[in-house]
Amino acid sequence: MASITFREVEGSSLKYWLLFGGLGLFVLFGALAWNYMHHHGHVVTGMDNQIVWGLPHVFAVFLIVAASGALNVASIASVFNQKMYKPLAPLSAVLALALMLGGLLVLVLDLGRSDRLIVAMTHFNFKSMFTWNVFLYSGFFGLVGIYLWTMLDRSVAGYAKTAGTAAFIWRLILTTGTGSLFGFLIARELYGSSMLAPMFIIMSFAYGLAVYLMVLAAAYAWTGRPLGDAVMLRLKNLLAVFVAAVLYFTVVFHLTNLYFAKMEGVEAFVLRDGGIITTLFWVGQIVIGCILPLFILLTNLGKTRVWIMIASGLIILGGMAQMYVTIIGAQAYPLDMFPGLLESSSFADGQFHTYSPSVPEFFLGFGGVAIALLATLFGIKVLRLLPASLDDATVARLEH
């Protein structure tokens, strides 16, 4: 196998520092948003006692799911021994860590008592999926960290496959855990399905790879390093398969629900009567998140870099819409405590619940995205994560 040179990004250009500063500004806004929410309480958000998890959860869960998926490229390299993916692996691991960091920060800063994080780290209830996720997330940092070490330090390179396999299995369990946060809830009609676990895994593949492709292309374009079509086209084909699988799971999930009479109400809400939720499902999750990217990636359009970027961007937007429908939509539909009867009360029983995210919630979410990108940007400056060249000739030599 031909050797490949990894090199840090110099990171001294005005463009680098402008990007660094711009992202830093969003991190600052996120911190201010948290401070505002923490000082006044959740009363300043759009959340209430009906919609208890709002936009911060949409961002956080998306980032956590994408983090797990971003590790895909590295897994393909070391677990499935695909040589072409090896030079792509270090960025994949760092991006996975950075996205996880961003997602977790949003999640914990949205707690009613974010100052009590230490309590969550010292008091455990092992019947709770949340507790399991605390361990899954910490383990993810540990295992991916070790895996990254085996990739960067030649003296421990022999352990790369073992570490990579451990990280791969761990991240599958982790996304199962994230999906099960919802799957293990009996109260909400839209949850309580084991389908959510595999569905979250396949969604993580698609979202994570879309984020990875955009970061990879941006890093190479902005540093002027050559990035050949061979890499991009292989990855975009993989992306198309993942998006198709997401669409398949989504269709099966809703078809199964539609077959059960007791689920007709909530399905009618999501698919037809839910207003913004319905729009986000059809326009966001299905058309923007699946149909358009599939069309781009599977036709001749997908052979050009710009269109691959557009498709990746659409998949990310569709993924956010999917999280919104999954998290907010399930809460917006009223709990059916007395099937067949009309309910009314001072507590909005029997009504579709509305939710308008507030500005601090947006900024908290964007802050998480910014910190993930900032960590990646810093990572490629201080660590040798990116091959100096990924042109077609270099990549072709790897496979022989």
Next chain:
Amino acid sequence: MNENKPIVDNPVSPDRRRFVGVAAAAAGVSLAPGVMLMEVAHGRPESQAASSAVRWGMLVDATKCESGCDDCVTACSTENGWTPVDQSVHKKQAPQWIRKLELQNPLTQMETNLPMMCQHCADAPCVDVCPTGASFKRADGIVLVNRHTCIGCRYCMMACPYKARSLVHESLNDTQKPDVPRGIGCVESCTLCVQKIDRGDGTTACVEACTASGHNALLFGDMNDPESEISKRLRELPTKQVRADLNLNLGVRYHGI
């Protein structure tokens, strides 16, 4: 004094004897309820843990629950110090420990009224999902939130099939009660007036209010004691658990739904 002396020789006059007797009786009459009250009031000293021999529960007779009456809600808010929703500035975010639910059958137009609150499940989903164990069930069946270890993640609110829980969305005013710990950023719900139970009142604020209004739609008691009033009524009346399909074994039972 010679013990064998006949009583008639006792120098104690009948008047004095009568006085002692009356005094003793008076003392007995005035002390006995005190002693009895002491026993009830100290039903459970602080050093003694709640017992699983007891299962506190409530019976709601929806056929007696008046439309438009919310005495139980007012009594709960007064007892536990939460602001009634109509007095709250942020109504959508105001906590509601108990609420009146109006049900209507769209086919028959039959209307039913009932109070809805924490159902104190034996297998409580909120307890299962709580990451820190702040949500817990006491041995006597009361489901509570430990206000000191609740991190405000709201997972219990996602898990509760009865929407019984509220997050305290803003700083609390000064109407707080010393024996009802509450606080911003924490989740809370009906405690079955645990402070009253531990004091030995043997009832809850909502039940007292419903009884005082003459509706008698609520009955509180020990469901483990076959001789308790609630156990007797539960044996006689057909009752249901809300969302019985979830098999959560509720501490609140409804008649007439």
